């Protein structure tokens with residue numbers, strides 16, 4: 001690949017992006033009683049021909065970010081730059097062009113395709129919004145080529161979604177997204193609803209298309225193992241924030257944030273021996289509501305490292321505080337909001353934790369020693385006795 | 386809160402009158418040569434074709450296969466809950482020796498309501514949005530166990546505690562939409578456990594959930610199974626998910642069992658090419674299978690291993706070995722001769738003409 005300057009390499013960039021939704025109560029006269037901060041100050045960079053993986057639990061704000069990126073929703077704060085140009089200051093025509101160049105592949109292949117439309121009509125749908133992408137006379141041919149491109153039989157153009165399997169439906173969704181020749185695909189959990197045996201087929205297709213068409217992907221998933229197979233860089237989100245980011249190798253093999261480590265520990269390992277040795281469940285319960293995020297570090301209510309430090313012998317333990325209803329954690333975790341700080345090897349690798357040093361130290365063995373992780377919910381060994 | 390539960394002796398609740406001792410290894414449920422057919426516009430098609438498996442007290446059986454291979458249909462047949470267009474055309478389902486299929490349907494269902502419980506695949510959608518979680522749990526307890534309102538409420542809180550719903554006593558009055566996906570799945574598990582069943586069949590209990598919640602739910606099921614010495618059947622398409630919790634695995638393809646092995650044997654060396662393909666397709670953390678581990682060099686990564694093509698639909702099952710169009714080991718004989726499920730090693734069966742090659746035999 002040609003060496004390009006770091007700046008013109010960037011196809012999509014977001015700076016300090018935030019999106020909040022009003023929380024309303026009441027049935028007739030809805031009053032706004034608060035704000036859900038679905039995305040709260042996210043900055044990301046997507047390079048040409050590359051894949052940025054975005055990972056986090058349900059509710060962490062991944063889909064919200066995706067919707068803002070493709071222009072379905074307006075951000076509450078922050079900027080989206082395409083090819084270095086601020087979207088909010090563009091002319092209407094330029095913004096339309098931008099919408100064309102950033103397309104979305106949706107999570108659920110079962111509900112994202114209109115069951116009453118033929119496959120041909122579904123794939124051609126974007127032409128109605130962007131009629132100049134392909135001249136009217138060439139559209140039949142274009143649809144046939146798109147089906148071919150994603151590995152479907154062009155003769156099936158008159159079939160309906162229910163006549164296809166989940167994996168094939170996801171191919172239809174990808175063909176539709178590619179119809180208007182975008183440069184960026186935002187793929188929102190494109191394989192989560194598919195059988196594992198089919199996930200690889202869709203991921204391989206995306207990788208081939210990237211090679212062939214020079215596409216850039218924002219690839220959203222909740223499973224770090226799936227992301228590893230496609231992403232060049234990874235960003236981990238928790239409650240609307242990016243808590244760690246970096247190139248694939250740094251994030252997986254030298255993760256700096258306890259949340260990343262916890263996500264890694266949740267990945268199912270297809271090896272009974274490994275699982276028996278490694279019965280650690282680092283993440284307990286659900287994430288707190290983004291309408292009322294915890295003080296200080298948003299992760300402190302579920303952080304294994306904070307609990308470990310608070311029950312240890314170091315200075316953090318002496319200074320630990322009781323949080324209401326939550327575990328004892330170092331004072332800073334409960335009061336100060338950590339910012340992303342660069343971590344060693346590559347400057348692109350950063351994590352937002354007051355104790356990154358401690359996290360990476362335990363990180364040497366990829367997962368922490370179960371004995372040092374007190375977790376009330378995991379006390380009885382399920383396989384024991 | 387930590388609740389200790391012994392089979393049938395939960396605090397305040399009389400043991401179900403028919404509760405029997407669960408000794409590890411006792412056969413609780415035995416499915417033999419089960420065949421189920423559907424009437425469709427294209428005629429009669431067979432969705433389950435000669436399936437057998439056994440569920441023992443204190444053990445977990447994983448039933449694994451791709452979408453459409455008959456996992457749900459066979460389980461519904463066990464429960465007596467097949468839709469009207471389907472019927473069992475062969476086989477037995479024995480619960481502690483009694484053939485459930487020989488019973489009138491109402492008795493079959495009553496038996497299952499009590500002793501064999503199921504968490505359904507679409508459970509997350511099954512909760513009624515207009516009633517509180519507590520209402521739905523207590524109504525079913527009152528109907529099934531004849532409990533009073535008070536008693537059923539106390540029991541419902543106990544059940545929610547058991548499945549580790551935090552603040553169960555408060556959350557019981559909330560509506561399903563106030564519960565996350567993982568918490569709703571816990572409620573469905575609680576509901577299935579209401580009668581202290583001998584056998585729990587969980588149909589893809591984590592497929593719609595995050596990996597983190599999936600890990601929590603799997604752990605919960607394993608804990609409850611171990612505490613109660615239940616027989617647990619875990620249905621999944623993902624061999625990664627069950628490695629840590631199953632004792633035995635039955636792999637299904639096109640309505641049939643194609644491999645039956647103890648969990649360690651299967652993961653160490655699959656005895657069927659389909660099992661091997663499924664195992665390879667599980668995305669792994671440690672590898673990128675591409676020798677390309679520096680994201681700055683612009684090189685393209687290799688391809689993920691996949692099972693090519695897709696499984697046949699009932700009525701279009703290929704001749705010979707049903708897996709042959711997708712099998713990387715297929716030879717001429719595979720297109721014509723159907724391999725029977727046969728013992729290939731101590732305690733292991735496989736339906737492949739060349740299983741011994743997979744297991745390190747020196748033929749070929």
Ligand SMILES: Nc1ncnc2c1ncn2[C@@H]1O[C@H](COP(=O)(O)OP(=O)(O)OP(=O)(O)O)[C@@H](O)[C@H]1O
Pocket residue numbers: 021022036037038056057058059060061062063064065222290
């Ligand atoms: N239109 C909306 N109105 C109010 N709240 C919303 C809206 N859309 C999203 N939210 C809230 O914002 C938060 C982030 O939601 P989002 O869908 O972006 O999460 P996600 O990371 O995509 O999760 P999942 O893995 O479940 O898809 C959630 O708490 C969600 O309830």
Ligand SMILES: Nc1ncnc2c1ncn2[C@@H]1O[C@H](COP(=O)(O)OP(=O)(O)O)[C@@H](O)[C@H]1O
Pocket residue numbers: 423424425432450451452453454455456457458459468470698699
């Ligand atoms: N109501 C039905 N009518 C006709 N065929 C059905 C019906 N329900 C299921 N099937 C077929 O039976 C097969 C097995 O289905 P199922 O048991 O749901 O698969 P699994 O649970 O393994 O994904 C599928 O090929 C499916 O198409």
Ligand code: SF4
Pocket residue numbers: 258259297298299300301303304305306329332333338352353354355356
């Ligand atoms: S700042 Fe404290 S609570 Fe937050 S991730 Fe680090 S150790 Fe955990």
Ligand code: SF4
Pocket residue numbers: 657658659706707708709710712713714715716719724736737738739740
């Ligand atoms: S019998 Fe033949 S086609 Fe079938 S699994 Fe074995 S090798 Fe493959």
Ligand SMILES: [Mg+2]
Pocket residue numbers: 062063064188
């Ligand atoms: Mg989402």
Ligand SMILES: [Mg+2]
Pocket residue numbers: 453456457458506588589
């Ligand atoms: Mg099913």
